[in-house]
């Protein structure tokens with residue numbers, strides 16, 4: 001019954017699947033248990049038949065649709081929207097799932113607009129209430145979690161945060177591969193090139209201890225409190241994005257979805273609220289300590305120890321206490 | 328050249344949040360509101376292009392009466408005029424219905440380029456700009472970290488994952504969804520604030536824009552918030568209390584003896 005079906009649109013680059021792909025198929029399978037529909041996957045690109053065959057050979061799903069055409073390389077939203085629009089209009093699935101990645105966020109809202117559906121982005125799970133799906137998504141910088149329902153007509157287009165569904169729960173099996181005609185897809189960007197965003201001089205991925213500064217530090221001139229703590233701990237300094245954007249620290253100190261991924265044994269976050277884009281970069285840390293003047297800051301929900309207070313009083317006190325402990 | 332900028336007024340990120348009585352949103356009564364962060368960068372980009380190349384900057388917002396403050400601030404920063412979709416029919420929209428309404432308002436002007444933020448700091452759909460580009464049938468780019476205006480085109484640097492940037496040319500007219508950090512937003516001058524008082528704010532109704540009230544605001548939205556709550560505190564931090572010296576001593580002790588990381 002197509003009106004209950006789930007389509008999972010997978011991302012690939014240079015023939016390699018996006019790391020979240022198995023999580024997404026798992027999400028599709030779990031959602032299909034609720035809707036009673038079938039799971040379909042889509043792979044778009046050039047020479048991606050092998051990827052489609054791999055998925056169809058190991059996952060429990062109905063069909064893997066392959067849109068294989070030179071117009072799909074390099075990626076442009078125009079070509080991707082053009083390739084998917086007709087297929088989704090005729091299949092009319094209930095849900096279309098994407099990774100909450102920078103590429104799908106670039107085109108899927110426009111695809112939803114073209115197909116005539118709804119957009120639910122950045123979801124962190126779903127609940128079923130009285131037979132209806134309620135999507136969970138962080139709002140207000142992660143300070144609150146919203147439950148959202150859809151009420152429009154047309155498919156619901158959903159992007160899912162990483163690590164919400166576990167690929168360990170992927171139901172194995174097989175499906176069929178079917179090719180998807182790419183008519184009328186047109187590139188709408190003239191690619192000049194892909195560049196490295198900046199010189200990565202500092203590698204924080206191996207750091208054992210990190211002291212991370214957030215916007216709450218308040219200015220480049222206030223950075224010494226962080227530097228002194230880092231120095232007594234022998235720690236590396238990291239930061240949230242606004243600290244970098246404001247020029248208080250160079251870009252190679254940024255931690256998060258558009259910065260580095262770190263996993264130190266000790267992570268001290270001072271004046272960082274804990275937005276999802278920051279958390280994805282540091283949630284592999286061993287022991288997390290957060291210092292924040294707002295008791296409701298979401299960073300505390302991923303911390304082992306929390307201190308509510310002004311970091312300009314608390315951090316120097318910690319520096320002094322460590323200095324003393326070290327004798 | 329006419330340049331459109333979409334700005335949203337959102338709760339200040341420093342605000343203490345309390346839930347509204349119906350549990351569907353926050354109690355907005357005592358919350359200070361500001362211009363959405365990435366929209367400030369979008370506005371700065373537009374104003375500096377207009378200064379360099381000549382042109383008119385028009386700011387657009389959908390929001391209640393209070394959102395006029397955000398428009399006045401944008402006018403004080405250098406925008407030339409403003410369009411405020413304040414009719415009650417525009418309220419309660421999502422990315423789809425707001426994108427439709429903004430597209431209709433922008434289509435009335437002959438704009439060559441539209442700047443939006445990448446994501447609003449309240450509902451954070453990250454989608455309104457791309458949806459409005461779809462309604463206008465103009466190319467767009469999300470998460471833009473650099474813009475260089477050319478003749479009939481615009482060179483855009485878009486952030487990708489893994490520390491990479493995509494550099495491409497978009498044919499104008501286009502919608503550019505700016506990521507925070509792209510420039511250094513200016514401060515309003517006293518002169519700017521004085522001048523802003525005389526700049527016009529237009530408040531078109533849905534019918535002025537040829538919009539059916541059932542297609543905009545809450546009626547035209549595909550999603551609605553059922554409830555909001557403070558997130559479950561995960562593994563949950565052990566909160567240390569006392570004076571700065573006391574919590575510092577306690578922390579060091581725990582890091583040494585419990586967590587064994589010192």
Ligand SMILES: Cc1cc2nc3c(=O)[nH]c(=O)nc-3n(C[C@H](O)[C@H](O)[C@H](O)COP(=O)(O)OP(=O)(O)OC[C@H]3O[C@@H](n4cnc5c(N)ncnc54)[C@H](O)[C@@H]3O)c2cc1C
Nearest residue numbers: 214215216240241256257258259271272273278293310311
């Ligand atoms: C596509 C995209 C990618 C992004 N990538 C990243 C990324 O890679 N990394 C990243 O970090 N962010 C990223 N962001 C931004 C992210 O959404 C948040 O805006 C950002 O992480 C917030 O940084 P912050 O916590 O320092 O600032 P805020 O959210 O402003 O928080 C400041 C905190 O400091 C506290 N504070 C203020 N003063 C004091 C004081 N004196 N003492 C103690 N506490 C104080 C406040 O209570 C508040 O909790 C991205 C956003 C987008 C849209």
Ligand SMILES: Nc1ncnc2c1ncn2[C@@H]1O[C@H](COP(=O)(O)O)[C@@H](O)[C@H]1O
Nearest residue numbers: 333334389443444446447452453454455
């Ligand atoms: N109510 C609104 N009024 C004007 N612009 C808006 C509104 N909502 C969203 N936008 C624009 O769309 C961008 C993305 O918002 P969102 O899709 O809510 O994350 C924002 O940064 C604004 O530029």
